[in-house]
Amino acid sequence: MYKLKQDNAPIYEALVKYKSMRILPFDVPGHKHGKGNPKLTEFLGERCLSVDVNSMKPLDNLCHPVSVIKEAEELAADAFGAKHAFLMVNGTTSAVQAMVMSVCKKGDKIIMPRNVHRSAINALILSGATPVYINPGVNKKLGIPLGMSVSDIENAIKEHPEAKAVLVNNPTYYGICSNLKGIVELAHKHGMYVLVDEAHGTHFYFGENMPISAMAAGADMAAVSMHKTGGSLTQSSFLLTNCDLHVGYIRQIINLTQTTSGSYLLLTSLDLARRELALNGKEIFKRVTELAEYARKEINKIDGYYAYSKELIDNNEVFDFDVTKLSVFTRDMGLAGIEVYDILRDEYDIQIEFGDIGNILAIISVGDDMPAVERLVAAISQIKRLNEGNTGDSFDNEYINPDVVMTPQSAFYADKKSLPFDECVNKISGEFVMCYPPGIPILAPGERITREILDYISYSKEKGCFLTGTEDINIERINVVEEL
Structure with missing residues (x-):
């Protein structure tokens, strides 16, 4: 080979x-x-x-x-x-x-x-x-x-x-x-x-x-x-x-x-x-796949969770799926993904990759084994039992179509002023706002700031997402491009 x-x-x-x-x-x-x-x-x-x-x-x-x-x-x-x-x-x-x-x-x-x-x-x-x-x-x-x-x-x-x-x-x-x-x-x-x-x-x-x-x-x-x-x-x-x-x-x-x-x-x-x-990749990732598939199967037996996989494939926007990713939808059991993420870390000493508004992701890779995966599944199951009847609230999706007004470089280096969140509607952002992980911007330099975006950022903060990108460490103000 x-x-x-x-x-x-x-x-x-x-x-x-x-x-x-x-x-x-x-x-x-x-x-x-x-x-x-x-x-x-x-x-x-x-x-x-x-x-x-x-x-x-x-x-x-x-x-x-x-x-x-x-x-x-x-x-x-x-x-x-x-x-x-x-x-x-x-x-x-x-x-x-x-x-x-x-x-x-x-x-x-x-x-x-x-x-x-x-x-x-x-x-x-x-x-x-x-x-x-x-x-x-x-x-x-x-x-x-x-x-x-x-x-x-x-x-x-x-x-x-x-x-x-x-x-x-x-x-x-x-x-x-x-x-x-x-x-x-x-x-x-x-x-x-x-x-x-x-x-x-x-x-x-x-x-x-x-x-x-x-x-x-x-x-x-x-x-x-x-x-x-x-x-x-x-x-x-x-x-x-x-x-x-x-x-x-x-x-x-x-x-x-x-x-x-x-x-x-x-x-x-x-x-x-x-x-x-x-030398050993085939054997390693065969084991990784088996662990991920086992976890997915067990999690899908628990009401309120959905560990998704190849059934999403539509040969268009989902052409294939990486089965080693343990991505789990949590909102049907009444908790945001970031809330499950925090509970796993704070109460079960389990650190997963990330939680967003509706999902969690656990990375299963070369260093994992069955006891670790079983402990994760057991914790996820217990979280469900302890949160029976929690209906929660949520946004419809994780992605908001941007309105790009300027190139990222032009906006980033433009003259800017710092405004409180509520005064930023219809302004042009001069910086990033994102949840990390995964580090995908909710707002990027050069994009129009809308009420929907601000509501999403506020909701993410409320749920406990770790927000980064702004000059303001408290994520209460945004640098916007000075209008000519």
């Missing part, structure tokens, strides 16, 4: 060799193998801090790799079926930004769904590119945005044939997958790049019977959060490429925003996680 020997881990092997040499450090980091910070060493361990080192000739340099990091990139590209793979240590955020900025310059148009992660809109602020938003369909019962349909993209291309690229979320946070192959074929026919925010899709490359991966579908670039479902350390990701753009140019774009002090802890975790998945 693989052209290269996937049991190699060049960065890890170089660090092991470095450690055995007992080098006396007179470089950064200043803790000098942990000796300068005993409490940190006690907490993380000497083995960890002894390999928290700086770039040097035996360990290569992330900004311009020529040896062990270069070898790790080649192994990753081989494992993911890409032409090239970049090791990212500023998270998938920097990978998404690098994708957009590699193909779009100031004034260029890019077609994307509005329910993108904030990193994609941040890329528009940085690059000056203009978004052509496609409003996703909405499942009215679940209140969740769906995928992008090929017909919607086709209409956007007809209206904006000069667009440079199409960006796709695949899968969404909830597990919804678009017709990626169809989108790629359509975009390429019109000379456009296809960029995929594949943050939650690492397992598509290694498991069996999974939705198609971006590289297999022929996409040009994909941002993959190895740390989310692949077992590497938080903040470590891959940027995969499969296009005609020069690797050196893409690296220059990456280096505009990525640190020059790449963490070898993060790099090694990518190296080892890639090796583990390349």
Whole structure:
């Protein structure tokens, strides 16, 4: 299957060799193998801090790799079926930004769904590119945005044939997958790049019977959060490429925003996680799928919950579904998703990925086992029993169609003034408002502020969602664009 020997881990092997040499450090980091910070060493361990080192000739340099990091990139590209793979240590955020900025310059148009992660809109602020938003369909019962349909993209291309690229979320946070192959074929026919925010899709490359991966579908670039479902350390990701753009140019774009002090802890975790998945991914994700399916089946026996899956597929806005996602609709049992999320953490010591107005998401991946899943299911069941008769109140859905008035860059850098919420109706937002996680903006720079949006933000605050994005830390005021 693989052209290269996937049991190699060049960065890890170089660090092991470095450690055995007992080098006396007179470089950064200043803790000098942990000796300068005993409490940190006690907490993380000497083995960890002894390999928290700086770039040097035996360990290569992330900004311009020529040896062990270069070898790790080649192994990753081989494992993911890409032409090239970049090791990212500023998270998938920097990978998404690098994708957009590699193909779009100031004034260029890019077609994307509005329910993108904030990193994609941040890329528009940085690059000056203009978004052509496609409003996703909405499942009215679940209140969740769906995928992008090929017909919607086709209409956007007809209206904006000069667009440079199409960006796709695949899968969404909830597990919804678009017709990626169809989108790629359509975009390429019109000379456009296809960029995929594949943050939650690492397992598509290694498991069996999974939705198609971006590289297999022929996409040009994909941002993959190895740390989310692949077992590497938080903040470590891959940027995969499969296009005609020069690797050196893409690296220059990456280096505009990525640190020059790449963490070898993060790099090694990518190296080892890639090796583990390349060698054992089929077995790992077979087990993950079985755990998720078991949990889904058991939760669906409990009145008031709905753990959804492939039955949502309509071959249009839901082309496929990622069955490893344990997405659960909660409103029928009288609690908002964020309320269930808080109860699980505060009363059962269970931390799930997120809760929104109507749903919760539990990530099941390489580190889970049956006892953990059974404990989660038992807690969810008990929450239902303790909340019998709770009717609750709710909004109809999680997605509000935006009214885009200005480009994100123009609005973000415009002269602004801060107004209380109730005075913001019909004003143009100069900043973000979003629940985190998942980090999808309710309001983005350049969009008209409506009463519906303000009511939704207030409702989210009331239910306990963690809101971010505004300059005002209390989320009681919004910066709006000064009117001329």
